Amino acid sequence: MLKASKGILALGSAIAGLFVALAAIAQDVPPDVLVKNVTLEVIDIVSKDKDIQSGNQKKIVDLVEAKVLPHFNFTAMTRLAVATNWDKSTAEQKKQLTEEFKTLLVRTYSSALTTYRDQKFDFRPLRAKPTDTDVTVQVRIAQSGREPVMLEYDMEKTPSGWKAYDVRVAGVSLVVNYRTEFANEIRTSGIDGLIKGLAAKNKGPVVVKAEKK
Amino acid sequence: MALSAGCATTNGDSRDPFEGFNRTMYGFNQAVDEAVVKPVSKAYKEALPELVQTGVRNFFSNLADIFIGVNNLLQGKVIDAANDGMRFALNTTIGGLGVLDWASEMGLEKHNEDFGQTFGRWGVSDGPYIVWPLLGSSTVRDSVGEVFDIRVDPVRNHEPIVARNAMYLTRVVSKRADLLDASRILEEAALDKYVFTRDSYLQRRRSLIFDGSPPREFPRAANPGPTGAAEVPGNRETVLSASAQGELQNVEGK
Numbered sequence: 086m087l088k089a090s091k092g093i094l095a096l097g098s099a100i101a102g103l104f105v106a107l108a109a110i111a112q113d114v115p116p117d118v119l120v121k122n123v124t125l126e127v128i129d130i131v132s133k134d135k136d137i138q139s140g141n142q143k144k145i146v147d148l149v150e151a152k153v154l155p156h157f158n159f160t161a162m163t164r165l166a167v168a169t170n171w172d173k174s175t176a177e178q179k180k181q182l183t184e185e186f187k188t189l190l191v192r193t194y195s196s197a198l199t200t201y202r203d204q205k206f207d208f209r210p211l212r213a214k215p216t217d218t219d220v221t222v223q224v225r226i227a228q229s230g231r232e233p234v235m236l237e238y239d240m241e242k243t244p245s246g247w248k249a250y251d252v253r254v255a256g257v258s259l260v261v262n263y264r265t266e267f268a269n270e271i272r273t274s275g276i277d278g279l280i281k282g283l284a285a286k287n288k289g290p291v292v293v294k295a296e297k298k
Numbered sequence: 299m300a301l302s303a304g305c306a307t308t309n310g311d312s313r314d315p316f317e318g319f320n321r322t323m324y325g326f327n328q329a330v331d332e333a334v335v336k337p338v339s340k341a342y343k344e345a346l347p348e349l350v351q352t353g354v355r356n357f358f359s360n361l362a363d364i365f366i367g368v369n370n371l372l373q374g375k376v377i378d379a380a381n382d383g384m385r386f387a388l389n390t391t392i393g394g395l396g397v398l399d400w401a402s403e404m405g406l407e408k409h410n411e412d413f414g415q416t417f418g419r420w421g422v423s424d425g426p427y428i429v430w431p432l433l434g435s436s437t438v439r440d441s442v443g444e445v446f447d448i449r450v451d452p453v454r455n456h457e458p459i460v461a462r463n464a465m466y467l468t469r470v471v472s473k474r475a476d477l478l479d480a481s482r483i484l485e486e487a488a489l490d491k492y493v494f495t496r497d498s499y500l501q502r503r504r505s506l507i508f509d510g511s512p513p514r515e516f517p518r519a520a521n522p523g524p525t526g527a528a529e530v531p532g533n534r535e536t537v538l539s540a541s542a543q544g545e546l547q548n549v550e551g552k
Contacts, residue, residue: 193487200479231359232408233474235510256505256512262497266489269309278498282489 116240116247118220119156119209127152131198138199142290145195158241158248159187165250166263170271172211178276185283190259192287201226207233218242226294314427315495323429323491330432331474336481339474353397354472357410360389360396361452368450369411373419381406410506412442418507435499437552 095123114122119127127148131137136144163183174182224236239251251260252263308317343351367382385401385408393400402408417439418424425438436444448454453469454464488494504512 089518093334189487193483196483218332227402231355231376231408253505255502256510257501261501262494265311265497267494269493270489272309 087238114237114246115211115219116224116242117208119247120238120240121208122225123152123156124208125208127198127267128206140199143223145199149191149195149198152184152227154187154191156247156249157187158184158243159163159190161241161248161250162186162260165260166267167271168264168268170276172267174276175201181280182276184289185280186263188287189283206226241251304405309493313424313500315428316428320427320429320496321492323431324495326431327434328491332367333533335474336478339471339478342471342476343475351472351475354468355381355476356389356393356399356471357396358453358472359399360386363389363408365409365447365450365453369413369416370409370482372416378409382409405433412443413446414440415442416505416550418503424503427500435495437500437503438501 130148130152131145134144137148144198160179160183163179163186164293166186167182171179182285205227207225207227208233209225211222212219213220219239222238224238224241226234226236228234234251234255237253239253240247240249253259253260267279274282314320319342321511355519363386364381367379367386370376370379370382385406386396388406389396389406392398399408414437415462422439423442428436428438428441430436430441433444439486453462453465456465483500484491
């Protein structure tokens with residue numbers, strides 16, 4: 086009995102050790118490698134999953150939440166988008182804003198993922214010094230007869246690895262776009278009005294692309 | 299009447315002094331799109347094989363390469379201009395009048411240039427944002443650019459008129475079909491589609507003028523830094539809001 090519990094304890098500490106090791110690995114993965122690994126993994130899952138291809142919203146959102154979400158710093162993103170009004174928000178409002186904005190971004194990302202899964206990705210070499218703690222990772226998507234689309238992730242180094250705090254698609258920054266939208270909403274209906282607006286938008290169905298034919 | 303209704307939702311954005319008028323035009327364009335352009339483009343996309351759609355897209359893209367090259371030259375980018383000239387020569391000949399984009403396969407990259415971008419490169423600022431009926435988002439500078447773009451458009455000078463008009467229509471449908479996915483994502487992302495479309499347009503143009511690497515919209519210092527200020531809203535918070543404030547004033551001062 087005592088032996089068994091000792092065994093469990095040993096196993097427990099081994100698992101704990103493993104998690105520490107994994108956390109250390111996550112932290113050491115360079116940002117460009119991280120983006121590449123996550124992108125390829127997610128695209129691979131999507132290309133093999135018939136449910137996702139036929140437009141199963143819940144499964145797509147779950148996938149994004151499990152694989153993509155941990156690599157974003159949503160508090161930083163929300164703070165940048167809310168800009169000067171962030172300081173005027175209470176702790177509870179900040180929490181709600183971050184939560185609703187996160188949901189909206191996950192939905193948008195899920196919608197984009199089902200659309201652009203068949204593309205050729207070109208992961209650009211990282212142009213940064215090893216000591217940099219704030220970098221931009223670029224991924225180019227090639228398209229026939231059109232100039233390539235550039236996806237850019239602004240990322241910062243944190244104790245739990247590199248986290249993205251803005252995404253630019255073809256030069257359009259999500260944070261900058263939402264900054265105007267949020268400022269307008271707050272001017273007309275206040276911070277609580279913005280939270281309500283976001284929540285209402287998040288209640289609608291996710292627009293995903295189902296397989297052609 | 300409709301105009302005054304539009305004015306009611308004006309937000310006083312200095313980049314968009316005609317917001318009331320623009321919103322009305324945006325609404326008009328959306329209605330035309332929903333009623334005619336979008337359904338036709340959807341049908342086009344569903345009916346034609348992917349290969350044919352790519353051929354049509356490539357054909358018009360090839361015609362555009364001539365003046366993309368001219369604009370690169372006007373901006374002093376000689377190598378890019380040579381690249382565009384080579385693209386046109388190659389694709390027009392071995393690419394079968396541009397239907398096949400061999401140049402891209404051979405590493406001659408497609409560029410995106412127009413007269414509006416050239417003026418921007420020369421230092422002309424955007425000017426107020428304008429939404430034109432049917433043509434959509436623009437600015438004063440880009441509208442002047444578009445007048446030039448339209449004048450030199452190879453399709454415009456094509457005879458007979460019937461063939462020219464057929465080409466115009468095909469080009470519009472082909473372009474709209476390519477945007478069907480993007481417009482669905484816009485639907486998902488935007489709280490106010492007018493604002494989202496406008497800001498995307500302005501950011502996109504800015505990025506294009508600088509060929510994809512414009513000066514940063516907010517300085518790197520604006521982000522909370524490596525220690526994850528998420529958990530500890532201490533002094534970092536003040537640093538951020540100070541720089542965020544500066545940034546906002548920058549935008550408004552433009």
